[in-house]
Amino acid sequence: MSDLFQAVTDYSPYLWEGVQVTLALSGGGAVVALVVAVTLGLCAISPFVVLRVGSRVVVEFFRGTSLVVQLFFLFYVFPLFGIDLPGMWCGIIGLGLNYGAYGSEVVRGSLNAVAKVQWESTTALSMSWSMAVRRVIWPQAWGLMLPGLNNLMVMLVKGTAVALLIGLHDLTYWVEVMRKDPEVGLWIAYGVGFLLYYLVALGCSSGLRLLERRAQRRLGLAPSKTRTTRATAEAVA
Amino acid sequence: MEFDLEFALEAVGPLLMAFLQVTLVVTVAGSVIAALLGLIWAVGQRELPTPIRMVLTWVLDVIRMTPLPLQLLFAVAIFISFDGYRRFPETDVETIGMILGVAVFSVHYSTYMAESYRAGIESIGRGQWEAATALSLPRIRVWRAVIIPQALRATLPSLGNWAIAMFKDTPFLLVILVPEMVAKAKQLGGASYQYTEVFTVAGLIFLAASYPTAVLMRKLEKKLVY
Numbered sequence: 001m002s003d004l005f006q007a008v009t010d011y012s013p014y015l016w017e018g019v020q021v022t023l024a025l026s027g028g029g030a031v032v033a034l035v036v037a038v039t040l041g042l043c044a045i046s047p048f049v050v051l052r053v054g055s056r057v058v059v060e061f062f063r064g065t066s067l068v069v070q071l072f073f074l075f076y077v078f079p080l081f082g083i084d085l086p087g088m089w090c091g092i093i094g095l096g097l098n099y100g101a102y103g104s105e106v107v108r109g110s111l112n113a114v115a116k117v118q119w120e121s122t123t124a125l126s127m128s129w130s131m132a133v134r135r136v137i138w139p140q141a142w143g144l145m146l147p148g149l150n151n152l153m154v155m156l157v158k159g160t161a162v163a164l165l166i167g168l169h170d171l172t173y174w175v176e177v178m179r180k181d182p183e184v185g186l187w188i189a190y191g192v193g194f195l196l197y198y199l200v201a202l203g204c205s206s207g208l209r210l211l212e213r214r215a216q217r218r219l220g221l222a223p224s225k226t227r228t229t230r231a232t233a234e235a236v237a
Numbered sequence: 238m239e240f241d242l243e244f245a246l247e248a249v250g251p252l253l254m255a256f257l258q259v260t261l262v263v264t265v266a267g268s269v270i271a272a273l274l275g276l277i278w279a280v281g282q283r284e285l286p287t288p289i290r291m292v293l294t295w296v297l298d299v300i301r302m303t304p305l306p307l308q309l310l311f312a313v314a315i316f317i318s319f320d321g322y323r324r325f326p327e328t329d330v331e332t333i334g335m336i337l338g339v340a341v342f343s344v345h346y347s348t349y350m351a352e353s354y355r356a357g358i359e360s361i362g363r364g365q366w367e368a369a370t371a372l373s374l375p376r377i378r379v380w381r382a383v384i385i386p387q388a389l390r391a392t393l394p395s396l397g398n399w400a401i402a403m404f405k406d407t408p409f410l411l412v413i414l415v416p417e418m419v420a421k422a423k424q425l426g427g428a429s430y431q432y433t434e435v436f437t438v439a440g441l442i443f444l445a446a447s448y449p450t451a452v453l454m455r456k457l458e459k460k461l462v463y
Contacts, residue, residue, distance in 0.1 A: 171307075172304065194303045
């Protein structure tokens with residue numbers, strides 16, 4: 001026990017630095033991913049064929065090629081064309097685009113899950129497409145998409161560990177450093193590492209759960225977990 | 238900077254080789270083991286006494302919410318701490334890396350698959366359980382002959398989707414120095430800084446393998462679930 005205490009106090013500045021990098025990647029990635037997901041999701045249900053096909057192609061491309069390949073493109077290939085992004089930005093953009101593409105499937109699915117009559121009534125009220133989405137469809141879809149986005153958020157937090165591959169000193173990196181220190185050892189280093197990742201992921205997930213509860217209460221919906229599992233598996237495949 | 242088509246075509250061979258020998262092997266072995274483990278967790282979460290069940294659920298949550306690269310490094314570190322390399326001198330480092338990779342991937346994804354099974358099991362009507370009780374079938378038989386066959390129908394596409402997700406996570410094996418496709422691509426490109434070609438080819442191989450499978454799963458889903 002005293003070993004554990006000693007190790008944690010010795011390494012707390014490094015662990016804190018690692019957690020900060022992980023949090024920055026998670027937060028930045030989540031913002032980019034949300035923008036990408038909403039944009040592509042709205043394109044997917046737009047009345048214009050070009051936008052629908054375009055978003056389909058982009059989504060399938062980012063879902064189909066692996067996150068690591070995309071990250072290496074940003075990190076190794078872009079500099080050859082004169083676009084030299086710092087590692088942190090590579091991570092944020094790579095994570096954002098990849099999880100944004102997954103998220104767009106959740107957004108699209110939720111927008112499509114809004115009852116047909118809702119669309120019909122907006123036509124009856126002669127609302128424009130953008131007004132219909134903004135005032136009628138989106139507020140209802142929002143509550144439906146949050147559980148799926150929540151699952152993806154946890155996956156994004158875990159995804160930040162790819163930072164190791166582009167030389168960032170995130171939590172995973174410092175856990176490895178700790179492990180190599182003979183005074184700390186394997187079990188303490190990894191125990192602390194897993195716990196910290198778990199807490200970060202749990203924190204993000206609980207925050208989104210609060211939003212979800214609020215949204216679903218406003219819509220008078222009961223939370224459903226069964227559908228979410230399946231939808232998430234569909235989105236990430 | 239031009240795209241060197243000849244170099245790209247030259248890279249296709251070795252990359253496909255790495256793809257078949259490592260990526261595909263890990264994915265297939267990993268998914269099969271994960272599917273079995275996931276089923277065990279899902280049944281365990283219904284059958285075990287409450288305290289053990291709570292521990293199991295928490296452990297599965299922790300595995301699901303912590304990153305694969307960290308778990309891979311953890312597995313290797315355990316292996317080293319038990320002096321594994323000296324105990325298996327005849328096995329080469331790459332094979333050991335692959336075995337550890339399969340172990341970690343299957344445990345990690347089994348936690349996701351357990352959720353899918355759970356959803357499938359929950360979707361079965363209470364009447365089925367009651368009928369099985371009325372026939373006084375033994376508990377094992379209830380699972381094997383009544384519940385699991387029906388639950389599998391709703392679960393199968395979801396399992397397939399997690400297998401595809403696992404497939405796209407295989408480049409994480411890079412962190413434990415297993416020569417899978419992306420590692421190979423990095424090595425080939427690094428020799429002459431021709432990264433564009435190799436990563437394009439690697440990306441295309443991923444796309445060519447995962448997109449048709451994903452479409453197939455969507456079709457299967459429509460057929461089996463709805």
